[in-house]
Amino acid sequence: MVAMSSRSLGFGIASRERKSSFGFLKALLIIIPGLLLFQAVYMFNDKEATASGKGTLVKSGSKNIAQPSLPVVTQAPQSDDSDDSNKQSADGGKLQKEQNDDETPKKQENKPTVIEKRLEFVHITKTGGSAVEKVGAGEGIIWGACHYMNLTEVGCDKADIEYIAPNYQSYALTSPWHTPPKLLKKYVETAQYPYTDAELFVVIRNPYDRIISEYYCPWLGFQAKYRKNVKKDKDPNDPVNLNWWVQNMVSTLKNATEEFEMKNKDGIMKLEQSKGVNEDKYILAQKHYVNQAEYVFDGDEVIVQHLVHYEDLGKEFDALMAKFGIDATMPSKEKSGVYTNNEKKLSYKDLDSKSIKMINDFAKPDFEKFGYKMVDDKFQDDYSLKSTFKSEP
Numbered sequence: 001m002v003a004m005s006s007r008s009l010g011f012g013i014a015s016r017e018r019k020s021s022f023g024f025l026k027a028l029l030i031i032i033p034g035l036l037l038f039q040a041v042y043m044f045n046d047k048e049a050t051a052s053g054k055g056t057l058v059k060s061g062s063k064n065i066a067q068p069s070l071p072v073v074t075q076a077p078q079s080d081d082s083d084d085s086n087k088q089s090a091d092g093g094k095l096q097k098e099q100n101d102d103e104t105p106k107k108q109e110n111k112p113t114v115i116e117k118r119l120e121f122v123h124i125t126k127t128g129g130s131a132v133e134k135v136g137a138g139e140g141i142i143w144g145a146c147h148y149m150n151l152t153e154v155g156c157d158k159a160d161i162e163y164i165a166p167n168y169q170s171y172a173l174t175s176p177w178h179t180p181p182k183l184l185k186k187y188v189e190t191a192q193y194p195y196t197d198a199e200l201f202v203v204i205r206n207p208y209d210r211i212i213s214e215y216y217c218p219w220l221g222f223q224a225k226y227r228k229n230v231k232k233d234k235d236p237n238d239p240v241n242l243n244w245w246v247q248n249m250v251s252t253l254k255n256a257t258e259e260f261e262m263k264n265k266d267g268i269m270k271l272e273q274s275k276g277v278n279e280d281k282y283i284l285a286q287k288h289y290v291n292q293a294e295y296v297f298d299g300d301e302v303i304v305q306h307l308v309h310y311e312d313l314g315k316e317f318d319a320l321m322a323k324f325g326i327d328a329t330m331p332s333k334e335k336s337g338v339y340t341n342n343e344k345k346l347s348y349k350d351l352d353s354k355s356i357k358m359i360n361d362f363a364k365p366d367f368e369k370f371g372y373k374m375v376d377d378k379f380q381d382d383y384s385l386k387s388t389f390k391s392e393p
């Protein structure tokens, strides 16, 4: 929030400065109050963030950025929970323990503490989730969709939760591996909820990059191959089609989300997905491009303790595994890809001004809570998809 307000304000000042027809004094009259306001907003936000205990200030480059107390991969382990009856479903966890037992105390001194808790994965769409599930499956760990289904491409065949699919489309119950845990917990029986007593992780991704992936997605995208009645007569690599699709998608999803929230406001359970919106009336049930903050936070409460950035997937995933004593690493992108669409040629740089503005509006919580940088209406060459919040100590 601080980054946003100070940046847009700075932008306003800069563009005013350029108007040379203004006299020097006139310009000063505008700039000075502007700077004071900048300072005031900046300080107020810092105070707000720290006083409420919701954030800590983190130095990033030359700027202080108010960072919400984020669950970060590289955080020191919070619990020194040495419960021996831990339910680590991973062979990896057990293996690591045995190895530790065999080692001399000298060597152990350098070993970081292994978190003795089961680690579960919450699969946000288009964040490399199938690759994560595949790595898990390779280690005998059941993650995400693999709890409910045997998936040949992913290599999992130990489904352990009955997938009770409703005969209607539901934000909470359809594809439960994509459902925000706070919602799933409310609506399913304990046996249907995979995350009890576990620590959770998600992969998060820059919202501009993520929507490009949604566009090319074989399930929900522009020319989704797993959907019926999808016309294939248009070129998916034409930016006009991309921007049309993005704008329609974001508008539809925004309407569906607002409708869902309105219906559920009074506490009455409305499981059935809202209907009556254009292109895909069940869009919310599919959970594609639902904001990532929906998964990580429930109000001020942090539901998901560990974040892996898609932008540094290999490195951060491996660090997380090490933390939980799981002997697994993420292969390179070429090797880890599951269901990859190799036809894609467009990137976030092809998003036009209107698309960018709609994404900014819809995915605002993701930009703000995860430190992804918003642009006003077009990308500069030096735009970085990476979060501005630090994730390494």
Ligand SMILES: *[C@@H]1O[C@H](CO)[C@@H](O)[C@H](O)[C@H]1NC(C)=O
Pocket: 148, 149, 150, 157, 158, 159
């Ligand atoms: C998954 O595969 C296992 C082993 O082949 C089988 O026992 C089980 O019934 C399958 N589960 C589902 C949900 O298909």
Ligand SMILES: *[C@@H]1O[C@H](CO)[C@@H](O)[C@H](O)[C@H]1NC(C)=O
Pocket: 248, 251, 252, 255, 277, 278
């Ligand atoms: C979403 O709702 C707005 C306002 O009611 C409407 O103008 C817009 O067409 C809707 N979007 C879609 C894709 O139906």
